[in-house]
Amino acid sequence: MRFRAKIVDVACLNHFTRVINTIAKLAKTCTLRLTVDKLYFILTDKVANGGVSMWCELSQGNFFDEFQMEGVAAEYNEIYLELTPENLSRALKTAQNAKTVKIKLTNKHCPCLTVAVELPSLSSSSRIVTHDIPVGVIPRRLWNDFREPSVPDFDVSIYLPVLKTMKSVVERMKNLSNCIMLEANLNGEMNLKIETDLVSVTTHFKGLGNPPWVSEDGSQNSTQDRDPESMAEARIDIRKLLQLLAGQQVNPTKALCNIVSKRIVHFILLHEEVSLQYFIPALA
Amino acid sequence: MGKNLGVNLQDSWVLSLALGGELASHGYSRGAESHFPSCVAGGAGGDRVVSVPSQSFLGVFRSLPSLEKTVEKCLISLNPQASRLVVQLHCKYGVTKTHNLSFQECELLQAVFNKELCTNTLRAPARVLVDAVVHFPVMLAEVTLGVSPAGKVSFRNYLDEDTEPNRTMVTELCLSEDEFQDVQVQQQSHVTFCLKEFRGLLSFAESSNLLLNIHFDSPGRPAIFTLSDPLLEVHLVLATLSDPNSSSQVRSTTLQAQPANGAFPPATPDDDFTGDDIDSFMIAMETTCKEGPGLPSSPTFPQRRPHPGAALESESSAMESDLEGAVPGTPPQKKFRSLFFGSVLTQSQAGTHPGPSQDVLAEDSEGES
Numbered sequence: 001m002r003f004r005a006k007i008v009d010v011a012c013l014n015h016f017t018r019v020i021n022t023i024a025k026l027a028k029t030c031t032l033r034l035t036v037d038k039l040y041f042i043l044t045d046k047v048a049n050g051g052v053s054m055w056c057e058l059s060q061g062n063f064f065d066e067f068q069m070e071g072v073a074a075e076y077n078e079i080y081l082e083l084t085p086e087n088l089s090r091a092l093k094t095a096q097n098a099k100t101v102k103i104k105l106t107n108k109h110c111p112c113l114t115v116a117v118e119l120p121s122l123s124s125s126s127r128i129v130t131h132d133i134p135v136g137v138i139p140r141r142l143w144n145d146f147r148e149p150s151v152p153d154f155d156v157s158i159y160l161p162v163l164k165t166m167k168s169v170v171e172r173m174k175n176l177s178n179c180i181m182l183e184a185n186l187n188g189e190m191n192l193k194i195e196t197d198l199v200s201v202t203t204h205f206k207g208l209g210n211p212p213w214v215s216e217d218g219s220q221n222s223t224q225d226r227d228p229e230s231m232a233e234a235r236i237d238i239r240k241l242l243q244l245l246a247g248q249q250v251n252p253t254k255a256l257c258n259i260v261s262k263r264i265v266h267f268i269l270l271h272e273e274v275s276l277q278y279f280i281p282a283l284a
Numbered sequence: 285m286g287k288n289l290g291v292n293l294q295d296s297w298v299l300s301l302a303l304g305g306e307l308a309s310h311g312y313s314r315g316a317e318s319h320f321p322s323c324v325a326g327g328a329g330g331d332r333v334v335s336v337p338s339q340s341f342l343g344v345f346r347s348l349p350s351l352e353k354t355v356e357k358c359l360i361s362l363n364p365q366a367s368r369l370v371v372q373l374h375c376k377y378g379v380t381k382t383h384n385l386s387f388q389e390c391e392l393l394q395a396v397f398n399k400e401l402c403t404n405t406l407r408a409p410a411r412v413l414v415d416a417v418v419h420f421p422v423m424l425a426e427v428t429l430g431v432s433p434a435g436k437v438s439f440r441n442y443l444d445e446d447t448e449p450n451r452t453m454v455t456e457l458c459l460s461e462d463e464f465q466d467v468q469v470q471q472q473s474h475v476t477f478c479l480k481e482f483r484g485l486l487s488f489a490e491s492s493n494l495l496l497n498i499h500f501d502s503p504g505r506p507a508i509f510t511l512s513d514p515l516l517e518v519h520l521v522l523a524t525l526s527d528p529n530s531s532s533q534v535r536s537t538t539l540q541a542q543p544a545n546g547a548f549p550p551a552t553p554d555d556d557f558t559g560d561d562i563d564s565f566m567i568a569m570e571t572t573c574k575e576g577p578g579l580p581s582s583p584t585f586p587q588r589r590p591h592p593g594a595a596l597e598s599e600s601s602a603m604e605s606d607l608e609g610a611v612p613g614t615p616p617q618k619k620f621r622s623l624f625f626g627s628v629l630t631q632s633q634a635g636t637h638p639g640p641s642q643d644v645l646a647e648d649s650e651g652e653s
Contacts, residue, residue, distance in 0.1 A: 087453040094419045110450045123462030129419050132454040 001079055001137070003034055003105035006066040013101055016063045017092040018249045019056070019274050024085040025247030026054055026278070031138060031146055032113075034069050034079040037061070041085065042146045051281040052240050055148055062273035072140055079105070080143055082136035083113065091115040091131035099126060111137050149279065152266055154258035155232035157213055158184040160267075161205045163255060166192075167245035169203045174238050176201065179283055182241070183233035184259055186210050186226055194238070211256050232259040234282035244278050252276075344371050344383045354379075362387075402499035402508060404431055404473060407466040410489035410496050410511075416457050417483060426525065427482065429500070429507075430474035435461030442476045442525070465495065475500045475507050476525035485509055485520050503527035 007013045023030065023041045027049070033040040038059055045053035060067045071077035095101050095117040102116040112132040121127040138146075160166060169192060173180055177194040184190040188208040194201050244267060258266040260282075267278040345351060351373075359372040368384040375381060416439055420427060426442035440456040443449060461467040489496050489511050500507035504526030511518040 084451075090421060090453070091455070108454075121460075121463060123460050125460045125462065127416075127457065127459055127463070129455065129457045131419075132456075134450050134452065 001072055001105065002068065002070040003079055003103075004066070004068045005060070005064045005103045007063060007101045007103075008065040008099075010096075012063045012065075013092070013098065014096060015273070016058075017089070017096065019058060020085055020089050020092060022247045022249055022276070023054075023056060024089040026243055027085060029082060029084050030054070032081045032083050032135075033146060034071075034081070036069055036077060044145055045279065045281070050237065050240065053149060053279045055277040057275045059273055076140055076143075078143075080138035080140075080146060081105075081111075081113065082138055083133065087131070087133040088113070088115070091117070091133065094129070095119070105135075106132070108132050110134050149277065152258060152260050152264060154266065155226065155261045156184050156186055157211050157256060157258045158186075158188065158190055159209045159211060160255040160257055161190065161208060163245055163248055163251060166205075167242070167248075170238060170242050170245060173201060173203075174242055178238055179235050180238040180241060181233055181235050182257075182259065182265055183231040184208075184257070185231045186228040189231075191231070211254075232261040234259055234262055234265050236265055236280045236282055240280045244280075340383075340385045341369075341371075344373070344385075402501045402505075403470040404498075404500050405466065405468040406431070406437065406464055406498040407495055408464040410486050410494055412459070412463050413496060414486050414490050416459060417479065417486065419455055419457055420479065424479050426476050427479040428474050428476040429498070430472075431467070431469045432472045433469050435467060435469075437461065437464065437467065473500075473502055475503055475505075477507050477522040481520065481522055482509070485511070485518075488518075500524065 007016060027041075027043045031040075031042040031044070033042060038057055040058075041054065041056040043049055043052065043054035045051050069077070069079065071079055092101070092115070095115075097120065099118045099120055101118075102114075104114050104116070106112050106114045108114075111134070113135050115131045115133065117129045117131075119127040119129060170180065173192065173194045176199065177196050179194070181193040181195070182190070183193070188206065188210055190205040190208055192203045192205075248269065250271060252269040252271050254268070254270040256268050258268070260266070262282050264282055265280050267276075267280070269276040269278070354375040355373045356376060357374045359370075359374065361370050361372075362368075363370050363384070366384070367386060369387045371383040371385065373381040373383075417427065420439070420441055424441050426444070428440045428442045430436075430438040430440065437459045438456055439459075441454060443452055443454070486496070492511075492513065494511045494513055497510045497512075498507065499510070503524055505524065506521045507524050509520040509522065
C-alpha cells in the first residue's frame with residue numbers, strides 16, 4: 001500500500017483546505033477512501049453518528065499535482081483509512097502560503113498520514129513542517145460498509161434557498177427548538193417550521209425550482225404524478241441541519257435536497273470539483 | 285542608599301522595586317498587553333518581599349494607549365499599616381488614580397541559574413520563532429526543542445504520558461541554522477518546556493522587535509530565554525522536563541513518583557506557603573549544583589548609582605525551580621515552574637542617558653547624590 005500526493009498550486013491548496021474544513025465540521029472521524037482518480041470522505045449511518053451519513057467525492061486531478069496510489073492489492077486498487085479530519089484541517093491551516101504540500105501514507109509508530117509542508121523562509125533552505133496524523137487502515141473485508149449510498153426514492157426534490165439565508169434562519173430557530181420540520185413541494189416551495197408549546201415559527205421560501213430527475217430507465221419519474229402543491233415533510237434534528245449549513249465555506253454551484261416523507265432528507269451540494277451528499281434521518 | 289522591596293507577583297510574575305532611588309519597576313504581562321509602565325520609587329523601606337496577585341497589579345496598567353497619553357508618573361509604595369501596596373498614577377490635569385492592592389508577606393526568593401553554564405545557545409529574531417510555533421495547536425502545553433551539531437533546530441509537540449501516541453497528531457518543524465543569528469551547539473540535545481510561557485515571551489519580544497537568546501543544556505536543566513534592549517533585559521527561566529532514561533539523571537534526585545512528566549517538588553518544608561495554591565507562588569529551591577561565582581547568594585541588586593535623566597532600572601528577584609536537590613513535600617500540580625523577571629542593565633549603562641527614542645515618562649525623583 002502506498003500513497004503519495006503533492007499540491008503545488010496555492011489556489012488548489014486553498015480549495016482543498018476548505019473542503020477539509022467542511023468535512024471536519026461534519027464528522028469527528030470519517031473514512032478516507034483513495035482510488036486512482038478520486039478521494040472520498042465517507043461517514044456511514046451508524047448509531048454513533050446519530051444516523052447521519054455523508055459521502056463526499058473529489059477528483060484528485062483537480063487538486064493534486066502528483067498523485068500516486070497503490071492499493072492493498074492489484075484487483076482491489078484502493079485504500080481505506082479511518083481518520084480524524086480535524087487533524088488534517090489543523091495541519092493545513094498554517095500551510096496556506098506553502099511552496100508545496102505533500103501528503104503521504106507512512107508507518108511511524110503506527111500508520112500515519114504525513115503532511116509535509118514546505119514553507120518559504122528567508123534562509124537558503126526552506127522550512128519544513130511535518131505533521132504525522134495517525135490513521136487506521138480499514139481492512140478489505142469491511143470495505144462493503146462504505147459503499148456509495150443510493151439516491152432514495154424521494155417524494156419531492158427541490159433546490160435549496162441561498163445557503164447563507166437558510167443558515168441564518170435555522171440558527172435562530174435552533175434557540176427555540178431541537179427539531180425542525182422541513183417540508184417542500186413540486187411547486188418550488190419550501191417551509192422550515194418549528195413548533196413548541198409557546199410558539200411556532202415558519203419561514204416560507206418560494207420560487208426555488210425543482211430539479212428534473214430522470215430515472216435510469218428513462219421513464220418518467222414517479223414524482224410527476226404527485227400533486228405539485230402537496231408537501232413532503234420530515235422532522236429532523238436542527239443541529240444536524242445547522243452543522244451542514246454552517247460547515248459550508250463556499251457557496252455551492254448547485255444545492256438541492258430530496259425528501260422522503262417522514263423518513264429521510266438527502267442533501268446534495270455540488271461544487272465544481274467536489275460533490276457532497278449528506279443524509280439526515282427523520283426523527284420518530 | 286537603596287532599600288529593596290521585592291514584590292513577588294503571583295502566577296509567576298515577579299516585580300521588584302528598589303525604593304529610595306532611581307528605580308522603576310516593570311511588570312510584564314505574558315500576553316499581548318506587555319507594556320512598560322515607568323515608575324518612580326521614593327521613600328525608604330526595609331527589605332521585604334510581598335506577594336501581590338498579578339491580575340490586580342496588571343489591572344492597574346491595563347490600558348497601555350491611555351496610560352501613555354495620560355500618566356505622568358507612577359508611584360509605588362507600601363502601606364504596611366493597611367497591608368496595602370499602593371500604586372498611584374499621577375495623570376494629566378491633576379488627576380491621581382490610587383490603587384490599593386492587598387498583599388501577602390512572603391520570603392525573598394532568588395533565582396539560581398547561570399546562562400554561561402549552558403552548553404547550547406541559539407539566537408534569533410523573535411519573528412522567526414513566532415512563525416515556528418504558529419504551527420502548533422494553541423492549547424498545546426509543552427514543546428520539545430531539539431538541536432544537533434549539524435545545525436538543525438527542530439520544534440516538536442510533546443506528548444505526555446496521558447496522551448495516546450496512536451491517536452495524537454505529532455507536528456515537527458525543522459529550521460536550518462541560517463535562520464538564526466547564532467547557533468552554538470555542543471552536542472545533540474533536546475529540551476522540553478512550557479509552550480504557553482514561551483509564546484508569551486515571544487509575543488512580547490515580537491512586539492518590541494527583539495532578538496531572543498535561548499540558553500539550554502540537557503533535559504532537566506533549566507532553559508534560559510533572554511531578550512535585551514538598551515533599556516531592559518529580560519530573563520525567562522523555564523524548567524525543562526527531565527529525561528527519565530538519561531544517565532545524566534544522576535543529580536536529579538527529586539521526587540520521581542511520576543518521572544515521565546517531571547513533576548517538580550515544592551519548596552523546603554519551612555516555606556510559608558507549601559500548602560497554598562502552588563501555581564501562585566514561586567518556590568525557592570536548594571540547589572546542589574555549582575552555579576559558579578556569577579550569582580551571589582543574597583539578592584543580587586547592583587550598586588545604586590545616580591542616573592541623570594530618567595533611566596529606568598529595575599531589579600527583581602525570582603525563584604527558580606531546579607530539579608536538583610531532593611526535597612520532601614507534595615508535588616505541585618503544575619509540571620513546570622517558570623519565572624519571569626526584568627532587570628535592566630545598570631552598571632554598564634550607569635551615567636548614560638537613555639536613547640533619544642525612548643519615551644521618557646517619568647523622572648527620577650531624586651537628584652544626583
